[in-house]
Amino acid sequence: MTALKAAFPHTLPVLTGYLFLGTAFGVLLGSKGYSLGWAILMSTIIYAGAGQFVAIGLLTTAFNPLYAFIITLVVNARHLFYGISLLNRVSGIGRKKSYVAFGLTDETFSILCSTEAPDGVDRSWFMFFITLLDHGYWIAGSALGVVLGAMVDFNAKGIDFVMTALFVVIFIEQWKSQQYHGPAIIGIATSTVCLLLFGSNNFIIPAMLAIVLVLILCKKTLERRTAA
Known part of the structure; x- marks a missing residue:
C-alpha cells in the first residue's frame, strides 16, 4: 500500500x-x-494505444495474418528500444519484471525513466503499481468510450488523431x-531524413535504427554537453 500511494501521484x-x-x-x-466487452478485452490483453487504433481497421477488413503482424511490428517497434533502455532499471525486481515489460507504454516508460522510488518504498512494487495504474486508466477510458459512444450519435471520423496529439504533448513536456x-x-x-527517403508508410523502423546509431556514435559528445 505504501508503494501504491507513492506511485499514484x-x-x-x-x-x-x-x-x-x-x-x-x-x-x-x-x-x-x-461491444463493451470487446473494448475491455482488447485494452486488457493488447494494451497498445496506437496498436489498438490500427487493430480497429484490421478487424473491419479481410483478415491477413502476415499484414497484421507486420503493421503491428512497425507501429510498436519503438517498444523494443524502450525495453533495452530499461534493462538496468528492471533488474532485481523479480517476477514483476514480466508485467512491467507487458505494460510498457510511452507514458509509463517516461515515468519509469524519470522517477525514482521514494525513500522507504520498495522499488519493484513502485514500478509495478505505476504500470498497473496506467493499465487500469486505459481500460477504464476504453470502456467509458464505448458507453458514451452508444449514448451519443456523432461522426467519429478523425478521432484517432488524439494519439498523435498525445505524442506531441509528451515531446513538448520532455523538451x-x-x-x-x-x-x-x-x-x-x-x-525527417528517413521520412523523405522512405515515405510516410515505411520510415518508422529505419528512423529508429538510424536514431540509435547516431546516438551511439555521438554518445560521448552528448554526455559531455548534457553534463555541462
Missing part, C-alpha cells in the same frame, strides 16, 4: 490523458459495431524538462 497526468485517449478508442470501436536538446534534435532531424 506520478500517474495522474497519464490518468487524464488515458481517459481521453481511451474514450476516443472506445468511441471509434463502438462505432464499428463492437521543456531538459536544458540540453541535442538528442531531441537528432531524433527530429533523423526522422
Whole structure:
C-alpha cells in the first residue's frame, strides 16, 4: 500500500490523458459495431494505444495474418528500444519484471525513466503499481468510450488523431524538462531524413535504427554537453 500511494501521484497526468485517449478508442470501436466487452478485452490483453487504433481497421477488413503482424511490428517497434533502455532499471525486481515489460507504454516508460522510488518504498512494487495504474486508466477510458459512444450519435471520423496529439504533448513536456536538446534534435532531424527517403508508410523502423546509431556514435559528445 505504501508503494501504491507513492506511485499514484506520478500517474495522474497519464490518468487524464488515458481517459481521453481511451474514450476516443472506445468511441471509434463502438462505432464499428463492437461491444463493451470487446473494448475491455482488447485494452486488457493488447494494451497498445496506437496498436489498438490500427487493430480497429484490421478487424473491419479481410483478415491477413502476415499484414497484421507486420503493421503491428512497425507501429510498436519503438517498444523494443524502450525495453533495452530499461534493462538496468528492471533488474532485481523479480517476477514483476514480466508485467512491467507487458505494460510498457510511452507514458509509463517516461515515468519509469524519470522517477525514482521514494525513500522507504520498495522499488519493484513502485514500478509495478505505476504500470498497473496506467493499465487500469486505459481500460477504464476504453470502456467509458464505448458507453458514451452508444449514448451519443456523432461522426467519429478523425478521432484517432488524439494519439498523435498525445505524442506531441509528451515531446513538448520532455523538451521543456531538459536544458540540453541535442538528442531531441537528432531524433527530429533523423526522422525527417528517413521520412523523405522512405515515405510516410515505411520510415518508422529505419528512423529508429538510424536514431540509435547516431546516438551511439555521438554518445560521448552528448554526455559531455548534457553534463555541462
